[in-house]
Amino acid sequence: MSIQTLEIIRKRLEERPEELRQARKNGHKVVGWTGYNVPEEIVHALGFIPVRIALGGDDRLVEVGARYASSKTCVFIREIVGAFSENKDPYIQQTDILAFDATCLQNYRAAEVIEYFFKKDVVVLAVPRNFAEDDAKTYFVHEANEFTRLLEERAGRLLDNATLGESVALYNDIRKTLKSIYTFQAARDNVISWEEVYDLIQAGDLLDKKEYLSLLQQTLAELTELQHNPVIEADCDSRIFISGSLIPRGDRKLISIINLAGGRIVGDDLWSGILPHLDLDIKEISPAGVALGYLNRTPHAALPYLDLESDRRLKKLHELLSQSRAHGVIYHTLRYCDPFTFKAKETKNVLAKSGIPLLEIHTEYAGSDYEAMKTRVEAFIEMIRIKSELVEEEAA
Amino acid sequence: MGKQLFRYSEDNKAKFLESDNITFNDGSVVTPEEIWDYLTVEGPVKYPGTYEINLSQGNRDSRDETLPTSLKTHYLSLTFSARMEKAKKNGKTIAFIQGGQAVDPYTAADTIALRPFLVGQWYHGREHGNDIYKSVLRRKQSKETAFHDMSFEACQTGGYEHVQVGDLPIDVVAPYTVLRCSDVSYGVEAHRHGPNKDVKLINVDFPMRHQADKPWAIEYFARNLKKLVKTLDEARGKKTTEDDLWRAIRLHNEGRRLGTELADLWWSTDIPPTNSDDRNSLVALANLDMHGDVQASLSVLKEAKKIIAERVKNGVKGHAVTDNPKRLFILGSCVGINESRSEDAGAIVVGKDDQWSHCTSLVEEEGDPYYNLAKATLEYPYEQSIEKRAQWTIEQIRKSRADGVIFIHNWGCNTQAAVSRPIVDFIKRETGIPTYIHERDLHGLRDEQEQNRVNAFIEML
């Protein structure tokens, strides 16, 4: 069964670079952004075209990036730097301004390196490490205002609240619709796969936001027609949840290995997946209100939190695992991605207490570890399958 | 075959005995006689490894025995572990911090601030009688534990292996989360799952990106410093006053000034008055945290400045320094090259940006002490944008008349590694000085391959 809107989206993505080129010819400016706490609504409300800079899976670009940002930087950032160096990616080519944040220090360093070597105009939003504290929020509000001021300078106009309100409403609708669509992929007899939804989420990084919303709504209508009442329940499948370092467009190595090994992905808490779209509650229409909405979401692993018991990242992981009825977690860590590698063992121990197994896959974009990854994933899925069959038998 | 051990020569004893005492925080004093006795009798028994003549740890043969302060820093290192145990017994609060930060607020709160290297030194110094091989093995074993609990890609494990698994009685893990160090905040966070639940945790949040020009960033960091002091006060059960902080700032400014003057003296002559090792260990005293006792560091620093001034005046060349050595300036992570082996290859290390950057940042002595401290911290040259940092580095390179620059980045030190290329590029463009980026591998093995690369660079110079 295929969802027709997904085809339309694929086609629109093919056309998008040319569309951006035309828009720039007509005087529009494209802002390439990356960073978990970049408040995209502000970029949008200032009349810029936001495009997310997130690409992976190309080992050659990683090599190129290493010439500028060293071989010890995470592979994701190395690839981005490599892509700026080559300037062949159709989206990177179209960026006029870059908006980065300092949630992850490596992301921040990428901003500096790209600014230095490729003379890009970069605006950086600083992010406090002690994000949960009131002082940090006060500081972040100042930073958000400064970030807005720098973008206003580049836009040649001031941000007005009415426009910001419209952008917030548009983005809220996008998030709401995505959440509804996401439920379908985890359901029994699902009419859409997690992989399709994942691509759909990432399409939103690049497409025009209004058009994207209408395409999402169309998708949701199709899904509802096909499946009135999606029921999520554990079955004999090996229901896998993916966590850890982001998996951007271009990188599908781990996902395809899981599929080949017979695992069914039913959820994620990836920064490149559903997570950033959850729990974003903007209480006030202002740069500060939007920025705080971002900061108050489930925190990114790059921001340290010193009390294990009340860690909202782990709580969210538990919540999503239970919603998706996943049997196990594949925890993806990219080479030199400190935010996630440092937490791998701890996350494993925490989940073990709830009886959920976790497999860490530490990888990079080279293909050389493919077979080793495959063997480990296969063994993990097999283990999960046996375990869930036993549970079923006991229940019967 | 027995190992060849270094011994201090009796020929230098008489002169050494004429040198100054070391005065400690608690007012106690150790005389040169006692130091000599320790270095020649007790030290070799407790720590034979540090007396081994071994190329990988720096050839002890090249220790300048005619430089009294060199013996004193050696003494302070060897007695470090015992002094920490004693301080702890006497109820002193001890905090884990980060290298590359000043320690004024810790001093104000009567707390000993230990950077990662010192936490390791304390832990490993508890065991006596080890030769180099055993010491290295022990260090690797404890690091393995941290790698296992966190990530093998970690450089900075926040002392986890010692505080949690090794049971070192640290009261507070409280570093500045400066950008210099990619891993420190993750290291602090890791303590939340360790077996030593009692250790208090705080990240003193150092904001990023042109922060020194932003009043709100300075205020934010100042509030973080207040929280730090409050946390230290809770740990020690006493309140730190503003006067305490002013006193600490003045004391540390004195250290910073002395350190800068010492470095300027050293740079003022073409004949290096000490070898690289000694220069390094003396300039490092400026932060006053190096030996877990600010007063002890200060007293050695004061004496060192006098001696260096005299050596410069008399044109004395440092021990084991070759004629016309190639002058190297080292940048990057908190690690260095093997200085004595590089000297053998015809070079001398004339400066480093790490440990030096924050010594050059004096704190204003009037106004709000927290604000001033925050402002000075956010102005650390090492933490600035690529261009600003490189520009400051160029000034240091010019002052020190360096012939070549090595940017060294440690295993796992992502944020230094990431800017190594642009910084070196900037310096090269502006000065034309040859540069080289040195990547240190896992475990930081100072092995032949690493040294060969450094030697090749020296040869090229």
Ligand code: SF4
């Ligand atoms: S979170 Fe990990 S993958 Fe993402 S930028 Fe940071 S280090 Fe790289």
Ligand code: SF4
């Ligand atoms: S090597 Fe780098 S990451 Fe490690 S402690 Fe030093 S500055 Fe921090």
